[in-house]
């Protein structure tokens with residue numbers, strides 16, 4: 064891991080901090096929460112694609128993580144660092160971000176920034192923001208409008224570059240999607256150059272209490288489904304396996 068600004072982490076390897084006894088000799092893979100949550104949205108079950116194959120996924124919690132998914136596969140980038148949409152600058156004159164830049168998206172649409180701007184505790188559940196806006200509270204309404212504006216700037220830039228006009232909102236952003244969607248879709252329609260022929264759409268992710276953990280389970284179980292024989296005998300990994308029966312064959 065190079066950096067996790069909202070956790071205050073940098074230059075550490077999480078896997079090395081885990082107790083070996085927890086792993087019980089099992090191999091360990093570490094993944095980014097937003098990438099794994101996007102993987103969960105791309106599959107209805109391990110190894111089975113969902114109705115979504117090409118989409119931008121936003122994971123809204125304290126900050127905002129993200130992932131671009133193409134043909135069901137999360138785009139990792141050259142070093143595995145792709146998808147940091149929360150730190151796309153939407154206003155160079157905006158507030159300082161913990162990443163060191165200014166005016167990052169999550170300074171407007173991250174959970175902490177949005178709830179604070181709406182006059183709520185940063186731990187306030189989404190129902191409180193929904194209630195305030197529905198009741199016509201002007202401060203809460205302005206905060207949601209600013210968040211939708213910032214999201215539209217960042218997302219329109221990505222859609223114009225990648226031609227992936229489907230946006231899936233996860234986490235806190237998914238829970239307040241009814242507030243964001245109308246303004247956000249209108250703004251994307253205006254900002255995305257191909258919108259006339261392919262209308263950008265915004266939808267909430269199917270609710271999951273821990274989409275990153277589910278995505279991690281999907282990733283590992285998909286590997287089992289794709290190569291089940293490997294889990295019966297180590298030699299299967301070398302190609303000496305009858306995959307149709309799951310029985311490994313050892314050459315003498």
Ligand SMILES: [Zn+2]
Nearest residue numbers: 150160162167
């Ligand atoms: Zn930032």
